[in-house]
Structures are given as C-alpha cells and as structure tokens.
Amino acid sequence: MRSRRSTLGRLCFGAALCCVAFAACGGATLYKWVDADGVTHYSDRPEPGAQKVRIASAQTYQGAPQSSASAREQPKRPAATQGYTSLAITGPEDGGVLWNTGGRVDVVAALEPGLADGHRLWFVIDGKSQQGSAEGTASIAVTRGEHTVVASVTNADGDEMISSAPVTFVVRQTSVAQPPQGPSLPKTKIKH
Secondary structure, three states: OOOHHHHHHHHHHHHHHHHHHHHHHHOOEEEEEEOOOOOEEEEOOOOOOOEEEEOOOOOOOOOOOOOOHHHHOOOOOOHHHHOOOEEEEEEOOOOOEEEOOOOEEEEEEEEEOOOOOOOEEEEEEOOEEEEOOOOOEEEEEOOOEEEEEEEEEEOOOOOEEEEOOOEEEEEEOOOOOOOOOOOOOOOOOOOO
C-alpha cells in the first residue's frame, strides 16, 4: 500500500509540473521551496523561505500573415482547361455484375462539353491506362473478378484536366464446375 507521503509527493510534483508549464508559456517568475518532509514545491506566489526561479518563455513560431481568400485560391488555368464541367463513367454501372464477357468490357464515359482538340480521354482500369476514343468509349480486356475503372482527360502536355469518380464492377464467368445459381436461374445438372 502506498504511503500518504508518497501520494502527496506525487500530487505536489504534478502540481509543480503544471506550474512550470504555465510559467513557461508566459515567461513568468516561479517560487520554489522544500517543506519539512523534503517535498519540493513550486508556486507562482511567494512562500516563506521560497527561492525565486525565473523561467524563460517558451519558443514560439508565428506563421506568415494570412492573406485574403482570393489570394489563397489556386491560380487560374487557361480558358481551354476550364471548359470541362463533368466527366462520369456511364457503363458499366457502379456495383454492377457482368456475366460471360468473353474477356472484354465496353467502358463508356460522358464528358461535358465534348473532348477538345489536342486533348485525350483515358480509362485507367486496375491501375493500367488505356486511351479511349473521342466518343468516350473503349473496349478493355478483363479477367473474372472485381475491377475499378476511372476516366480522365489530359491536355497535349499530359496534364490531367478532369477525372471521374471511380466505378467498381465484377466480371463473372460460368463454368462447368461452378454454374451460375440464383432464384431466377434454372438449376443445371452436370453430366458425367
């Protein structure tokens, strides 16, 4: 069991640390003394027999003054780069399941307004880029499983102008070992 003296000492020590921290923030003067039990005390008020302890102020940092909101905005892009208002993948639909695709999926994107001269439409599926047509389509090779695709438009320098939200879809392939099942699909029997 802890003695009352050690508990009291810990409380005094904690209070002393708080006082030191408080004083350090403002560069104030503290007073330090040791009581009859040998416990060191700190305070911002003088006590009989206390020694003055000067605490230097804490190091601080002041950032550059804030400028107006308009100065913090991104620099304006040339008019050609500001023309796109939206880009979205319209096919396949997000969360969709595609069956027996033959290893390819047609991806379709809607861009407003249409693709500008010198700009390119890209489809990035599972991290691999493939250029799309000016009409916003591409036939992409896929395997069974889950895939994520994003569309983007780049200018002649390769800088991204706009990108779509990602769309995730699943490709399933029927097989003899695991035929498709579900309430709307007929049960199939495997012949041996």
